[in-house]
Amino acid sequence: MRESPLAAVQRRENDAEHSWHLAMMVVILAEYSDEPIDVGHTVELVLVHDLVEIYAGDTPLYDSAAGVDQREREVIAAGELFALLPNDQARRLRALWDEFEERITPEARFAKAMDRLQPLLLNWMARGGTWRTPGVTADDVRTRKAVIGDASNVLWETGRCLIDEGETRGWSRASSSQP
Amino acid sequence: MRESPLAAVQRRENDAEHSWHLAMMVVILAEYSDEPIDVGHTVELVLVHDLVEIYAGDTPLYDSAAGVDQREREVIAAGELFALLPNDQARRLRALWDEFEERITPEARFAKAMDRLQPLLLNWMARGGTWRTPGVTADDVRTRKAVIGDASNVLWETGRCLIDEGETRGWSRASSSQP
DSSP: OOSOBOSSSSSBOOHHHHHHHHHHHHHHHGGGOSSOOOHHHHHHHHHHHHHHHHHHOOOOTTOHHHHHTHHHHHHHHHHHHHTTSOHHHHHHHHHHHHHHHHOOSHHHHHHHHHHHHHHHHHHHHTTTGGGGSTTOBHHHHHHHHGGGGGTOHHHHHHHHHHHHHHHHTTSSBOGGGOO | OOSOBOSSSSSBOOHHHHHHHHHHHHHHHGGGOSSOOOHHHHHHHHHHHHHHHHHHOOOOTTOHHHHHTHHHHHHHHHHHHHTTSOHHHHHHHHHHHHHHHHOOSHHHHHHHHHHHHHHHHHHHHTTTGGGGSTTOBHHHHHHHHGGGGGTOHHHHHHHHHHHHHHHHTTSSBOGGGOO
16 A cells, blocks of 8 residues: 555555556656657556565655665565566566666656656645645655656646645645744 | 456455556566567557446456447447547547457457456456356356467466366366256
């Protein structure tokens, strides 16, 4: 289970649902990538990336403590997970995971952007969601989501509007209220 | 919600979970296709195909009554669903859906095979699942699943072994017990 609340039912989403949503978003939103991307390859990147998160456990975006050993936990998980596969497939999936993590290719940057944009949409539809995590401000949300702009100016502009609206409506803690 | 029971939790699967599972199976099992296939394109086919099923309602494979108007319901659903998108995207997704339905390309045949293989795996892991639908025999299962062989001899051979095992173990109704 992840932290994000779903839009249509009163529960949090699970990893399969999240992963499906990302894949679907790649198919629909690829045209907004600032650089041309291979849709199929980008879908593979989001699918494989999430496998490792399922195995390593979800790391809530606004939980700095859980973030400390995230990379370490995920590297171990990736090693164990891909070792379940025949060697050639293990190498292929590991290469996809590394590509996502390194964010050097346009496909990896877009995959990462979808992974950050999707919870933003869910939080907006839930009128807050994990934006209401204690101690989190709208500026924290902006900081964590800015990576969307590395893949798509249009989508980051849209995302920023939703964060702004969330702050105005009180769905996240106004940054100006900070001491 | 679909009919298939999940392997790890005591409930039926939902469409997002099913769709994610199919996409993942394409990434892992594409190498068993009898003809070379484009993995990304095949993933797009399974994702878009399932969108229409979500909208039209799930048609259980062993429910002949529900199957009667399935095509009609899905054509209407596809029309309404894709009309929500801008024209260029509507055309693109409709073309993907038509390709899946027509099963002329190797990618469409493999996508269809995954859609039939995945519930077979779930039923086998659940020691019966929807194989236990009243009136359904192991031969009915074989008939509905044979389409897997149009995409992959290896996967259909494996699928047939699991159906055979299910019949032997009493997870489906033995075909020889028919009057």
